[in-house]
Amino acid sequence: MNIGQAATRSGVSAKMIRYYESIGLITPPARTAAQYRVYADEDVHTLRFVRRSRDLGFSLEETRELLALWRDKSRASADVKSLAMAHVRELEEKAAELKAMADTLRHLATHCHGDHRPDCPILADFAATSPAQAKA
Template sequence: MNIGEASARSGVSAKMIRYYESIGLIEPPSRSAAQYRVYADDDVHTLRFVRRARDLGFSLEETRALLALWRDRGRASADVKKLAMAHINELEAKAAALKAMADTLRHLAAHCHGDHRPDCPILSDFAAATPARGKG
């Protein structure tokens, strides 16, 4: 199949498929006489794997490691789990950071009248901000 069909079947854009190939994440497929990329079902399988990893927030480099583990039938599941757990921690740390921002902002917004008056504790807080020294 051509790249368009591989894209449709895998959920990875043609643009990205070419890019993944260029950075060596996936193998270059064979080519037709006219230099069209020709994919097999197995390639679609790989692309779906990549898509799933990306959807779960793994970077392309992490995905590369996962692919290697996937292809290595003899690897210990501990290796996979270790990578996954590390990623889970990253994800949760990022989520917590975003949540902390939201909470701070929500706190400030709670004290903002939100009417026609100009006074606003949100902007006041921003204006009073000091870098890495607390509110001294």
């Protein structure tokens, strides 16, 4: 099958498939005489794997490691699990950061009248916050 069909079936855009090939994440497929890339069902599986990994927030480099583990039939499941759990912690950390920002901002907004008057504690806070406070 051509790249378009591989893209449709895997959920990875043709653009990205070519890119993944260029960075060595996936192996270059065979080509027709006219240089068209030819994919097999197995390639689509690999692309789906990559897609799933990306959807779960793994970077392409992490995805590369996961692919290697996937292909290494003799690796210990512990290796996969530790990589996954480390990622879980990262995701939760980032989620908590975003939540903290939202909470801070929501708190500031609570004290903002939100009417025609110009006074606004939100901007007042922005203007008054020192670099040290900003970190806290």
